Amino acid sequence: MLFTHDTLAAIASGEVDLAFRRWLRPAVRTGTALRTAIGVVTVGEVTAVPESAVSDRDARRAGYGTRAELLAALRPGGDRTLYRVGVRLTGEDPRAALREDTCLSDAELAEIAAALGRMDAHGGRGPWTTATLDLIGAHPAVRAADLAARLDRDTPRFKADVRKLKEHGLTESLGTGYRLSPRGRLLLDHLTAGPGHEEQDPGGA
Structure with missing residues (x-):
């Protein structure tokens, strides 16, 4: 699970605490520790959600201005499921x-x-x-x-x-x-x- 440098900076500041991904199957699970350029980012709850459940507030928490912007940025694919993923910075990269x-x-x-x-x-x-x-x-x-x-x-x-x-x-x-x-x-x-x-x-x- 990759993040842009801007997104990582926003996770570090606490501005971003959600991510959305379309996957065939979940690439991470609750508790997964991701080593990144800013340190260890730990995955929170991973939940499959319909697009209709994504709000503008969710989009802002994921680093986007609006729900439409978030959905447009996601990988397309009718065979993929949309997942809502909690993320937070939990420590320095060893x-x-x-x-x-x-x-x-x-x-x-x-x-x-x-x-x-x-x-x-x-x-x-x-x-x-x-x-x-x-x-x-x-x-x-x-x-x-x-x-x-x-x-x-x-x-x-x-x-x-x-x-x-x-x-x-x-x-x-x-x-x-x-x-x-x-x-x-x-x-x-x-x-x-x-x-x-x-x-x-x-x-x-």
């Missing part, structure tokens, strides 16, 4: 603290590097983790589609890869694109200082 943690010993850095190595091995694409970190480090705040093209990777796959690195606190999302976190920069310096690594532009520029 990855935020992880991103800032640079008090790492060589052994701890080696442990993270080993985890990335296992991800590389399971991916069947060679050392994609370091290549992706290199690319984001060299090109912060660049659209994901443009970064993906530099690695000859499709955009959804590239975004999924970046999310895996984010789980280790190595990258963070921006309004457009990404950047390395302090932890990610430290790890990349550790990796590129190793024997046999040659400095190069991962984008081929």
